[in-house]
Each structure stands twice: as structure tokens, then as C-alpha cells.
Amino acid sequence: MKARVTVTLKAGVLDPQGQAIEGSLKSLGFAGVASVRQGKVFDLVLDGTDEAAARSALNSMCEKLLANTVIENYAVEISN
Amino acid sequence: MKARVTVTLKAGVLDPQGQAIEGSLKSLGFAGVASVRQGKVFDLVLDGTDEAAARSALNSMCEKLLANTVIENYAVEISN
Numbered sequence: 001m002k003a004r005v006t007v008t009l010k011a012g013v014l015d016p017q018g019q020a021i022e023g024s025l026k027s028l029g030f031a032g033v034a035s036v037r038q039g040k041v042f043d044l045v046l047d048g049t050d051e052a053a054a055r056s057a058l059n060s061m062c063e064k065l066l067a068n069t070v071i072e073n074y075a076v077e078i079s080n
Numbered sequence: 081m082k083a084r085v086t087v088t089l090k091a092g093v094l095d096p097q098g099q100a101i102e103g104s105l106k107s108l109g110f111a112g113v114a115s116v117r118q119g120k121v122f123d124l125v126l127d128g129t130d131e132a133a134a135r136s137a138l139n140s141m142c143e144k145l146l147a148n149t150v151i152e153n154y155a156v157e158i159s160n
Contacts, residue, residue, distance in 0.1 A: 006121055021122065024145055030137060032127035039121040041086055042101065047112035057110060065104055 001046045001054055006075045007067045008039035042066055051078055081126045081134055086155045087147045088119035122146055131158055 009015050015037045022036040046054050058076045067074040089095050095117045102116040126134050138156045147154040 008121065008123065018122075021145070025141055028141075028144055030141055032137075034125040034127055036125075037123045039123065041088065041119040041121045042098075043088065043117045043119065045114040045116075047114055057112075061105055061108075061110055064108055065101070 001049060001051070002079050003044045003046060003054065003058055004077045004079070005042040005044065005058060005062060005066055006039060006077075007042070007062070007072050008074075009037055010071055010073055013071045039072075040066075049080075051080075054078055081129060081131070082159050083124045083126060083134065083138055084157045084159070085122040085124065085138060085142060085146055086119060086157075087122070087142070087152050088154075089117055090151055090153055093151045119152075120146075129160075131160075134158060 009018075018035070018037040021038065022033055025033045025036065044058070046057070048054065055076060055078060058078075062074040062076070063069060089098075098115070098117040101118065102113055105113050105116065124138070126137070128134065135156060135158060138158075142154040142156065143149060
């Protein structure tokens, strides 16, 4: 089973990396970029076929390791 | 207009960061994780409402700055 976990900064959390990318895009001539925020994506391959169990394990992985839930949100998508 | 750019390593490119996460997940007791690969996600807000122009600009941003197309793939999603 394949899963994608997307971890993004919560609204209001400063993102200097995103701001640097925004500045670089502007200096490359891309006008009209109002904001850039960077996040992380994890593509996992899991053994087993029980989607509910996988979703529960993935949420637990996010809480324990993949995301810092103080400042980050996470989203889990499962594709078979 | 909002856009999400997802940048992932091409198949075959070594991902030591993903391997480290996979090892950490296993040592935290998550069995059944067959593989982890890490990528990046960029959430952009763009001025303007022309979706075709935005898509073209985003592809150009990926080619020039956001992705290293030698080793990375990118995907662009636009949501209004």
C-alpha cells in the first residue's frame, strides 16, 4: 500500500525558507508571487492491505516522528 | 490563486534522509514500513486569475529554481 504524508507549517508560523524562495523567484523575474511556504512530503510504502490500520499507524507516525504538531499540520493520503 | 508544487526524487536516486526516517520508524516500533522517500512541497499564492498562465509560470519556476530536474520530478496543482 502506498501513502503520502504532507507536512506543512501552521498558519502564523514564520517560514524564512519560504520567504527566501519568494525573494529568489522575484529576483528571477517571476512577478505576481504573493507568498511561498515550504513543507515536506513523505512517500511511504507499507506492507499489508488494511487501510484503516494503515491510516491509524500513519497518524501515529506523524504524531511521533514525521511532524512537529506544535507548529506543523499533517495530511495523510492512502492509495492502493 | 493557490498552487501546490510537489518535488520528489526520481526513482533510482538514493535518498539517505528517507532511509534514516525509515530506520527511525522501525526503531519506534512501526513494523511493515517497506520504504520511505522524502520530498518537498511548496504552497504558493499567485496574483492573477489566468490558470494557463499560472501553470506555465509555475513550470518555469520549477525548472529554474524549485526542482533540480536532473534528480527530481515535480508536479503542479492549481486550486482557485
